[in-house]
Amino acid sequence: MKFSGFRVFAEALKGHTGWRPLWRDPDPKQSYDYVIVGGGGHGLATAYYLAKTFGRSRIAVLEKGWLGSGNVGRNTTIIRSNYLLAGNEPFYEFSMKLWEGLEQELNFNAMVSQRGIINLFHTDAQRDAFRRRGNAMILAGAGARLLGREELRATVPFLNFDNARFPIKGGLMQPRAGTARHDGVAWGYARGADRHGVDLIQNCEVTGFRIDRGRVRGLETSRGYIAADKIGVAVAGSSGRVMAMAGKRLPIESHVLQAFVTEGLKPTIPGVITFGAGHFYISQSDKGGLVFGGDIDGYNSYAQRGNLPVVEDVTEGGMALMPMIGRARLLRMWGGVVDMSMDGSPIIDRTHIDGLYFNGGWCYGGFKATPASGYAFAHLLATGSPHEISRAYRFDRFASGYVIDERGAGAQPNLH
Numbered sequence: 001m002k003f004s005g006f007r008v009f010a011e012a013l014k015g016h017t018g019w020r021p022l023w024r025d026p027d028p029k030q031s032y033d034y035v036i037v038g039g040g041g042h043g044l045a046t047a048y049y050l051a052k053t054f055g056r057s058r059i060a061v062l063e064k065g066w067l068g069s070g071n072v073g074r075n076t077t078i079i080r081s082n083y084l085l086a087g088n089e090p091f092y093e094f095s096m097k098l099w100e101g102l103e104q105e106l107n108f109n110a111m112v113s114q115r116g117i118i119n120l121f122h123t124d125a126q127r128d129a130f131r132r133r134g135n136a137m138i139l140a141g142a143g144a145r146l147l148g149r150e151e152l153r154a155t156v157p158f159l160n161f162d163n164a165r166f167p168i169k170g171g172l173m174q175p176r177a178g179t180a181r182h183d184g185v186a187w188g189y190a191r192g193a194d195r196h197g198v199d200l201i202q203n204c205e206v207t208g209f210r211i212d213r214g215r216v217r218g219l220e221t222s223r224g225y226i227a228a229d230k231i232g233v234a235v236a237g238s239s240g241r242v243m244a245m246a247g248k249r250l251p252i253e254s255h256v257l258q259a260f261v262t263e264g265l266k267p268t269i270p271g272v273i274t275f276g277a278g279h280f281y282i283s284q285s286d287k288g289g290l291v292f293g294g295d296i297d298g299y300n301s302y303a304q305r306g307n308l309p310v311v312e313d314v315t316e317g318g319m320a321l322m323p324m325i326g327r328a329r330l331l332r333m334w335g336g337v338v339d340m341s342m343d344g345s346p347i348i349d350r351t352h353i354d355g356l357y358f359n360g361g362w363c364y365g366g367f368k369a370t371p372a373s374g375y376a377f378a379h380l381l382a383t384g385s386p387h388e389i390s391r392a393y394r395f396d397r398f399a400s401g402y403v404i405d406e407r408g409a410g411a412q413p414n415l416h
């Protein structure tokens, strides 16, 4: 079933009786060449590129809940490639380029909207740091603009420019950044993978690995044993738990990150805005809700629910940045479990077990990475060697000391 404007029109005339489910609902087979654990954005994108780009077959995605029930359907939808470090910037820019052609590639409306992101700065030192980052972005082809205070005031006059404690001095803008509909991305990749023959198996929890003489042979699941030649794990916040079943300890902590949405309002926020003096960021959805978030919860957890101190912290940040937000009514909030790595950067690598590969450590920035992560992980699974854009995302950087510490915050997830 191909989507088009003509198709929507024709279906309207037929009372919408011709639409079909976006993917099949197959039972698991006894064996596959490739099994991806985790039906989030990264797992689905990996399966899609494995089949479509690398021409592989006999692929399954195993998801313990429903597709998109994890962080891919819980995030605040921001996509951007405004990084500084060499290990990161080319990867995220590759991802941004894939976003730019994604809807045509998938024939699916993922509501990719390049409405721009502005990172505010509040001190002269911060301006210098942002100028440096902007230059790195320009060199990488990502594009960047440094906005002065008055130029910024003309675009977003409602911000608290003269806050005595955090005066706004300007902002670094990436015009190509923006938002995409988070679960639409999961559905688009799922449909694309299904069309290329991938079995998407929901309600199928992986409960163990069968490993024989250093090689992975298959998976124990809630729907029986499934043999596999190669297994790729992409389970985000559950990374620690799943990899522990294979005897692998990760340099990752799981924390809850919360998101908040207000009632629908008239168009107010032109793009994405991040506060540079506290952890708060905001955009506005196409339905009009203000979508915002901030810090991770202060303790490790696998529970997909938030806590009140962070609610207070995030809303305080919002009030300091744009006091008018105090008039908006909060409609909903939720939590997702994020996989915080010890330098804030991800891992896409093989493991000490033959045939077992890992993708994780996305912290709270993995949504924007979805296309590139899927592409690079599929490359690793298909060819056995890392794609050049993800070469830096190896486990051994934590042993060798070559960490990719974008924020210079060390091994403190709450500061990344």
Ligand SMILES: Cc1cc2nc3c(=O)[nH]c(=O)nc-3n(C[C@H](O)[C@H](O)[C@H](O)COP(=O)(O)OP(=O)(O)OC[C@H]3O[C@@H](n4cnc5c(N)ncnc54)[C@H](O)[C@@H]3O)c2cc1C
Pocket: 037, 038, 039, 040, 041, 042, 043, 062, 063, 064, 065, 066, 067, 068, 069, 070, 071, 072, 073, 074, 075, 076, 077, 078, 079, 204, 205, 206, 207, 234, 235, 236, 237, 238, 242, 257, 258, 259, 293, 334, 335, 336, 337, 338, 362, 363, 364, 365, 366, 367, 368, 369
């Ligand atoms: C509140 C919030 C806001 C965020 N905002 C942004 C943002 O604005 N921009 C951005 O770039 N990133 C953001 N992120 C981060 C981003 O959502 C994640 O980094 C990314 O979605 C993680 O990859 P994923 O989509 O594959 O994860 P998930 O969607 O979590 O997929 C992992 C899947 O694995 C499944 N699974 C777990 N254990 C098992 C098992 N044993 N067997 C089978 N399946 C299993 C889970 O059910 C889940 O569906 C945010 C995250 C949160 C929580």
